[in-house]
Amino acid sequence: MKILVVNVNTTESMTEGIAAAARSAASAGTEIIGVTPTFGAESCEGNVESHLAALGVMDAVLKHQGDFDAVIQAGYGEHGREGLQELLDVPVIDITEAGAGLAMFLGRRFSVVTTLDRTVPLIEDRLLLAGLHTHCASVRASGMAVLELENEPERAVAAITEQAAEAVERDRAEVIVLGCGGMAELANSIVDRCQVPVVDGVTAAVRLAESLVGLGLSTSKVRTYAPARPKQMRGWPLGENAAVSAHEAD
Numbered sequence: 001m002k003i004l005v006v007n008v009n010t011t012e013s014m015t016e017g018i019a020a021a022a023r024s025a026a027s028a029g030t031e032i033i034g035v036t037p038t039f040g041a042e043s044c045e046g047n048v049e050s051h052l053a054a055l056g057v058m059d060a061v062l063k064h065q066g067d068f069d070a071v072i073q074a075g076y077g078e079h080g081r082e083g084l085q086e087l088l089d090v091p092v093i094d095i096t097e098a099g100a101g102l103a104m105f106l107g108r109r110f111s112v113v114t115t116l117d118r119t120v121p122l123i124e125d126r127l128l129l130a131g132l133h134t135h136c137a138s139v140r141a142s143g144m145a146v147l148e149l150e151n152e153p154e155r156a157v158a159a160i161t162e163q164a165a166e167a168v169e170r171d172r173a174e175v176i177v178l179g180c181g182g183m184a185e186l187a188n189s190i191v192d193r194c195q196v197p198v199v200d201g202v203t204a205a206v207r208l209a210e211s212l213v214g215l216g217l218s219t220s221k222v223r224t225y226a227p228a229r230p231k232q233m234r235g236w237p238l239g240e241n242a243a244v245s246a247h248e249a250d
Contacts, residue, residue: 001027002068003209005202006035006060007181008053008075009043013150014182018074018202021184025203027210033068035060043146044078045116054080058087070209072098074181074202076114077123085225091212092219095201096123099177100132102204106197107174109137111167113160113190114179115149117141123179138171139179140164149182157189164190164198175199 005022007015019034026032037056041049057080061071070091073081081094103110112123120139127133142159149156160183167173176190176198187198212218219225 001029001070001210001213002031002033002066003070003072003206004033004035004061004064004068005072005074005206006057007037008040008050008057008073008078008080009146010037010040010056011042011147012036014043014146017150017184018181021200021202022072022074022206024184025206030206030210032206033064035064038063044075045119045146047122050075050078050080050122053078054083058083062087069213072202072205072209074205076112076179076181076201077119077126082225085219086228088219089221090218091209093205093209093212094126095181095205096126097130097132098205098208099179099199099201100127100130100136102208103175103177103197103199104132104135106199109135109171109173110175110177110199111137111164111171111173112139112177112179113163113167113183114139114141115144115146117143119179137173138167140167140171146180146182149180157186160186161189161193164194168194168196177201 005019015034015036019032022032037060040052040056044050044053073094076096084092120141123139127136140163142163144156144159164176178200181202184200184202187200190198
C-alpha cells in the first residue's frame, strides 16, 4: 500500500517531519511518500495562505509520478480536501477530521491545541463543516507560529503543554488533539502533564487511510464529489493532466 502524505506548506523540513510521524504509525508493508507543494506559503496561518495551499496540494498530487492508494492532506484546519476528493478515485483523509474524529472514540469532549490565535476560526469552521464541533470543548492557541515549532522546540513544548493543561482543567476536555501537522513529537509531553489521551492527526490519518484501503472503500462519486463536468478552463493552474484527470470519468 502506498500513501501520499502532502504537506500544505512549502517547507521541506516540515514535510520530512510529517512523513516521519506518518511512518511511525504505518503498518508493515505501507509505504509513506512525503510530498511538498511547489508553490505556496512557507507556513499556513490564515485564509489567503490556506486557499493557496489548497491549489498547491492539488497540483502536487496531480503531478506525482507513480501510483498511490490514498492521500493524506497534512494541514490542520486548511481548505482543499473537498477538491482532492472530487479529483481522485482513492480515499482522501484530512488530518483535521482524522484527529477530531478519532478523539470522539476516546472521550466525551476534546480540545484542539494549535499555533496562532488567528488560525482558531479556521479550525472551528472546519470542525463545524465536518459536524464535529458539538464534541469540541475548545480550540486553544499556543501563540507559537508554525515555523517556531521547529526552530524553538523547548518553548513550543512549554506553550502547547500549558494550553493543553488549561483545556483539561478549565474547559473540561477529556482528550487533546494536536492542531498542526508539525506537533506529532509533542504528544508524550502532554500525556505526562495532563494524563489524558493525545491524538495527532497525521498518525490518525495513516491508520484511517489504511483501514479504508483495506476495506476497499473510497469516496462516493454519486453527487457531492462527482468528477467535474467538462468545460473550458482558462489559465488552468494545476498539473498538465489535471483537466483530463478531473473529467475522464464523464
